[in-house]
Amino acid sequence: xxxxxHPASVSxxxxxxxxxxxxxxSSDVGTYTxxxxxxxxxxxxxxxxxxxxxxxxxxxxxxxxxxxxxxTASLTISGLQAGDEAVYYCCSYAGNSTWVFGGGTRLTVx
Amino acid sequence: QLVQSGAEVKKPGASVKVxxxxxxxxxxxxxxxxxxxAPGQGLEWLGWISPYDGNTxxxxxxxxxxxxxxxxxxxxxxxxxxxLRSDDTALYYCACVDVSIYTFIQWGQGTLVTVSx
Numbered sequence: 001x002x003x004x005x006h007p008a009s010v011s012x013x014x015x016x017x018x019x020x021x022x023x024x025x026s027s028d029v030g031t032y033t034x035x036x037x038x039x040x041x042x043x044x045x046x047x048x049x050x051x052x053x054x055x056x057x058x059x060x061x062x063x064x065x066x067x068x069x070x071x072t073a074s075l076t077i078s079g080l081q082a083g084d085e086a087v088y089y090c091c092s093y094a095g096n097s098t099w100v101f102g103g104g105t106r107l108t109v110x
Numbered sequence: 111q112l113v114q115s116g117a118e119v120k121k122p123g124a125s126v127k128v129x130x131x132x133x134x135x136x137x138x139x140x141x142x143x144x145x146x147x148a149p150g151q152g153l154e155w156l157g158w159i160s161p162y163d164g165n166t167x168x169x170x171x172x173x174x175x176x177x178x179x180x181x182x183x184x185x186x187x188x189x190x191x192x193x194l195r196s197d198d199t200a201l202y203y204c205a206c207v208d209v210s211i212y213t214f215i216q217w218g219q220g221t222l223v224t225v226s227x
Contacts, residue, residue, distance in 0.1 A: 097167035
């Protein structure tokens with residue numbers, strides 16, 4: 001199972017919007033509407049922020065949104081804040097009770 | 111909340127067994143997955159154990175070296191990794207799997223496993 005593809009890093013200024021892409025294949029992202037996004041701050045465990053491509057768990061800001069097109073999922077963060085600086089991972093269900101992660105994208109808030 | 115066991119230092123070729131204790135009656139509702147993160151690297155899915163029948167699925171690259179179990183009497187999940195190599199050095203996380211939405215809703219704090227001669 002190959003890892004999903006992320007850009008290594010993105011950056012934006014406070015108040016701006018950024019989008020992080022996550023590209024998979026027709027065996028995972030393209031088949032299942034089951035992409036999740038996790039936020040990981042240094043020294044902390046990952047935290048679920050998006051599931052089923054675009055749904056937010058309770059307590060997650062609506063500044064975080066997810067979308068899907070073909071084999072590519074995207075995470076958009078609007079109204080960037082300093083606290084959004086973290087590494088973001090996508091994760092897709094890949095069938096047969098398996099999952100696959102992306103390599104992670106480091107978000108820098110300038 | 112999931113509470114994991116403490117850090118381990120092992121020699122190459124040895125085995126390690128990491129525990130993960132969720133709060134509440136987790137095993138009847140949620141699966142348990144294990145994910146690792148090598149130093150400075152990304153997340154790698156290792157496998158999971160189903161809440162319905164205890165069936166396990168492991169990542170291909172670990173097949174034959176990893177075993178995931180749950181002990182319902184102590185409400186504890188375990189991940190054992192055998193024939194350790196230096197590239198198994200990583201932070202190992204357990205997480206609850208909500209099978210209705212196919213995602214990992216709550217994570218443990220992580221257990222650092224260091225493999226060094």
